[in-house]
Amino acid sequence: MAGKKQYIVDERLWQKMISQESFSGEVKFMEPMKAHTYLQIGGEADVFACPQDTVSLENILAALNEERIPFVTVGGGTNILVKDGGIYGVVISLKNFRRSDIAKEEKDMVMFFAESGTPLQKLVSFSKENGYSGIEGLAGIPGSVGGAIAGNAGAFGYSIKNMLVSVRMTNPDKGIYEMSASELGLEYRASKLPEDTVILSANMRLRKDVKEDVAKRINSFLKRKRETQPLSEMSAGCVFKNPEGASAGRLIDEAGCKGMRIGNAEVSRMHANFFINKGNAKASDFLKLMDEVKKKVMKVFGTELEPEIRIMGRNVN
Ligand SMILES: Cc1cc2nc3c(=O)[nH]c(=O)nc-3n(C[C@H](O)[C@H](O)[C@H](O)COP(=O)(O)OP(=O)(O)OC[C@H]3O[C@@H](n4cnc5c(N)ncnc54)[C@H](O)[C@@H]3O)c2cc1C
Known part of the structure; x- marks a missing residue:
């Protein structure tokens, strides 16, 4: 079904899998991940579940395992880039585990x-x-x-x-x-x-x-x-890992990438290894910017940059 988003788990399936007694916490369906990432980028997760306790978490994991439904865990969402097509399956947030x-x-x-x-x-x-x-x-x-x-x-x-x-x-x-x-x-x-x-x-x-x-x-x-570091802007921290003996930020800067922009994703002018969402940036723009920067650094220094941020989710159909 081209153009129509496919869900692996919707509200009806969730309620069939997870009884009310077996789960305590919050659960949201078709939840925009941009609301849960520091970058404020990301399409919808089929399910966004925040178990209140370990028993509820264990019950979800057992049900997902039985139905072979994929899941990912998130904490503060400060180091992830979620693609525009969102997350197929269940996102488990541990935000209620705070003792x-x-x-x-x-x-x-x-x-x-x-x-x-x-x-x-x-x-x-x-x-x-x-x-x-x-x-x-x-x-x-x-x-x-x-x-x-x-x-x-x-x-x-x-x-x-x-x-x-x-x-x-x-x-x-x-x-x-x-x-x-x-x-x-x-x-x-x-x-x-x-x-x-x-x-x-x-x-x-x-x-x-x-x-x-x-x-x-x-x-x-x-x-x-x-x-x-541009701490008050929407970022995911350092985008690339420092290669052995070098600083990724310095390589990106010296390759001339500071301020480079694709759509509303921009290489920070303050710290070149931070890429900023200047407002409603798409994950696809962020990824293209990563690719362009990688190519430039490779061309100038012959160094291959490896992502530090965790990229998850799927492209738009
Ligand atoms: C402004 C800014 C500055 C930053 N500065 C630094 C820095 O100086 N040094 C540094 O190292 N990082 C830095 N970061 C990156 C980030 O803050 C850290 O990596 C942070 O530790 C990620 O924690 P999180 O809870 O947000 O993880 P998330 O972004 O939610 O997740 C990151 C990864 O951890 C996994 N994960 C999260 N929680 C769990 C769990 N309970 N069980 C299993 N897997 C889990 C996720 O699946 C994902 O793969 C910075 C980020 C920003 C936005």
């Missing part, structure tokens, strides 16, 4: 527990208020703890890997299980998170330090970030 607390306190360390939907900046603020060190370089990175783990977020030589002890997760085949941080294969902006696995929560270790020193480091990282 966090000190799990254990030792002489020099604290063990911190956070559910995956906890905003990363909540942990940074908590560390600043209490003088816990280890997380300073993550100051100003938007999004959730789950998203930060999935992509090993970091900056200024810090990454979430350095403080992570273990992660609790669930998978439609295995159920709930725990992995140590070392088993997750966290590398520069990447993890070996098994496919179809949803991060539920994490344990992180922070070091007790002088409160004023922690605050000073956080403030200085935030200042550097504000001075160099």
Whole structure:
């Protein structure tokens, strides 16, 4: 049926699969993903489900597995580009998984527990208020703890890997299980998170330090970030990973791409590795811009850029 959008799961099928008693939380149908991404780009997801608790999440995963319906998990939507044709299947948002607390306190360390939907900046603020060190370089990175783990977020030589002890997760085949941080294969902006696995929560270790020193480091990282990145504009952070020994932003800048624009997607004039939605940009324009920039960098430097942002969804028919 050319031109007509196909849904794999609609309201009727959802209600057949997921009984009212088995699910607590919010669910929306044909939900525009632009409402759930920092870039404010993206077509409709068949279903956008925000389970309230682990049981509801497990029930959805079991039903989707049984019906062979694809799903993706999102946190804050700050590192994703959703294509204009939207997402076929179910988007699971962990925004209701927000409990966090000190799990254990030792002489020099604290063990911190956070559910995956906890905003990363909540942990940074908590560390600043209490003088816990280890997380300073993550100051100003938007999004959730789950998203930060999935992509090993970091900056200024810090990454979430350095403080992570273990992660609790669930998978439609295995159920709930725990992995140590070392088993997750966290590398520069990447993890070996098994496919179809949803991060539920994490344990992180922070070091007790002088409160004023922690605050000073956080403030200085935030200042550097504000001075160099277009934080108030609609972006998804750095579009490309830094190639070995080089800065993707510098290569893009020196290849002459700053300010390059396709439709309403533009290479930031402030930081060339941030691409901005100047207003109602299409994912297709963003992708074309990525392609053009990649080609230019390849032509000038012979370097192949690899995306850091996660691209999901389908093209318009
Ligand atoms: C202005 C700006 C500045 C930024 N600065 C930085 C920076 O300095 N350093 C940096 O590393 N990043 C930066 N980013 C990118 C982004 O904020 C981080 O990558 C962030 O950690 C992503 O978290 P999120 O919750 O938004 O993830 P999302 O964008 O929602 O998802 C990202 C990926 O993680 C997966 N995921 C999310 N939650 C889960 C879960 N619970 N279980 C399994 N998989 C999950 C998704 O499927 C997706 O593949 C920046 C982004 C912006 C917009």
